[in-house]
Amino acid sequence: AFDIEYWLLEDLKLQRMPKPKSLAGQIALVTGGAGGIGRATANRLLREGACVVLADIDEAALASTNDELAKVYGRDFVRPVLINVTSEEQVISGFAETAVEFGGIDILVSNAGLASSAPIEETTLALWNKNMDILSTGYFLVSREAFRLFRAQKIGGNVVFVASKNGLAASPNAAAYCTAKAAEIHLARCLALEGAEAQIRVNVVNPDAVLRGSKIWTGEWKEQRAAAYKMSTDDLEEHYRSRSMLKRSVFPEDIAEAIYFLASDMSAKSTGNIINVDAGNAQSFTR
Template identity: 45%
Template sequence: MSPLFVDWDPSQDVQALIDSLKSGIASYKEAYKAYFERNKNAGDIIDETAPRVILIPGIGMVNTGKNVPNSRISGALFHRAIAVIRGATTLGEFVSLNENESFNVDYWPLEPYKLSLAPAEAEFSRKVAFITGGAGGIGSATARRLVADGAHVILADLNLEGAQKLADELNEKYGELRAIGVKMDVTNEEAVIAAFKESALAYGGVDIIVNNAGLATSSPFDETSLKEWNLNMNVLGTGYFLVAREAFKQMKQQTIGGSMVFVGSKNSIYAGKNASAYSSVKAMETHLARCIAAEGGEFGIRVNSVTEETIRRDLDKLEDEGKLLRSHGGAIRVKESQPETPFRERETMNAEQKRRIAEEAIRHIEPGDRIVLDASSTAWYMAQILPDIPLTVVTNSIKVALELSSKDKIQVISTGGLLTRGSLSYVGPLAERSLDFYHVEKAFISGKGLHLQKGVSESSESQALIKQKMITIADEVFLLADYSKFGQQSFALVSRWDQIHHLITDGRADAEAVNQLRERSVDVIQLND
């Protein structure tokens, strides 16, 4: 498909440009759907219909994508296309592919397959978060978590040097322009407006704000000066108002909703001595959040005020109801028994991490070994790259057995049993009893959840039971798990940690959990990113 050319004259006003953009994008999406329908082949699935390249007279080129690198690739490819056309016309005449030829290039069968191997998008992928006090303790911790979960972040702080230092750290770890630092005084209206303009130019808009910039003072009521009172009101009252107002404007214009989080305090609920200025403005701040929520609901704008005390209270309530388990530094949702994730979905989730874990696992296999492989996607990756050496492999996975069937020196033993179609694996009493006939040196298993107190767990009882049996027939047990499994507890217990000898994981695994497992004598092999 071609780029979107916006029908707008630079002599017209901004509203005319906005109207032209909206109508142009809507028409482009419909045209792309028609283009797909005209040319699709059996099995083709339509890609995103939004334009990647937008050309605006008098302004230039705007590129879109799920993140900054992707949007820049779109721009680079368009520049390259122009260079090719210019070069061709220098030598002769440029002749383009026809529509169907172009479509078949776009939907070349190996291209969607390649894209399917990419890691699944994280929870906050395609989201932009604006964090005030971004260089401080709560702000920096929030930024690290949001970026780790896929977001782009703006670190707004009076301490520009600190914000830029954190942005550099996040960009080095997670990729180009995942974070930017901006200098902003929350009490200065012009500075707040300018910071949101800078954010819009960098990322196109804002989906989340974390109103966190703050301070705390303490004085007996009769010793509270007007200066102290105004300082609290300006930073915690006016500051929260200005940031929320500018975010509200952008979110309302974007028409895709948004989320505001106010970092509150127990002082907003409970009166205390020697903190009248701070407590009063925190109460005002909480009510401001309620007022914004009342107006923002019709636009899909959610507003929540959080405090450590109310979070702890809610966690206690949810734990009493059996909906989660408290853990060191957090909580884990207790998942009810649920259908297994289809294998096709599992093989594309965190695929790169699983491949690297599989490569490391192979290094621990020697010629002549007898091993057992479970039905995890990581075990399947192992089967793909396992060299054709003398081995005996016991497995309950159809995919693993088929992958190994072409390797002449590997003897494959399938457990048989009740077939689960989602995971293409055998489970049940017959599969479990068949394992009683064997003894292996090494077992390679995975799990849906890794919890420091509760051990390794699976989403279904049948999968947990057969993995338990695999553990009992092996001299050494290797647990294969990427970072996303840490801190999770699923429905059925597979094993406690004293039954796991080795854990192979990736560089994004929780550092504290890794250290605690090593203290429990688990050999943790953590791969570098």
């Protein structure tokens, strides 16, 4: 009688309830969170129930993006933190602030970046160092702090690097950028080895030619790449689209989808891997 009148009905009620979202209870920190890919990634993770800390060096863009996402998902689920990834002190304090706000971290999306273009003879030491500082040292610093928290928490962790097709395929007039992106990819492989025994997964997404919404493409990079390919800036997007194997443009949401896959349990048995989201480029095939 008890089963009939209580437990079976209760079980039926539970079955009718919506299933928890795939990232419910997960805490993610996204560097470069106010840019096109960062914003799209935060939106994708929030949609799956994660709490997200947006980290960026651009204070105005950071506040705007935080407000935009908070209106959709609620202020309890998103926080801004000002981080210059080349500053060890800011990185350490940013992760400490994340732990205070949400209690810890489960996912790091290392996405902060820049782009530069110059022939090797015109590549200054300052330009070379700027690429290395942000794209190599910056990725090291945020990964190190994430690993420290992951190991203290003893519940595993997840790191996704946003690198570039240029980390695998050479490009004209971009030696500093390509080299720094290659360093990111190899750092991810090293971290995948170090983190595996603690269930810390590390994977890479390689975008290519994500023009829409990107802060990188609003600066000199667009003019520099157009000059490298001897064409007008107006023709650049079509150039990238037509040179791809699939003849398709790549958008921030496409990158965010790959990041979500690697950050979720759908890829629970993958580490040290690379997903290219470049509409197809034979030069960047990993094998």
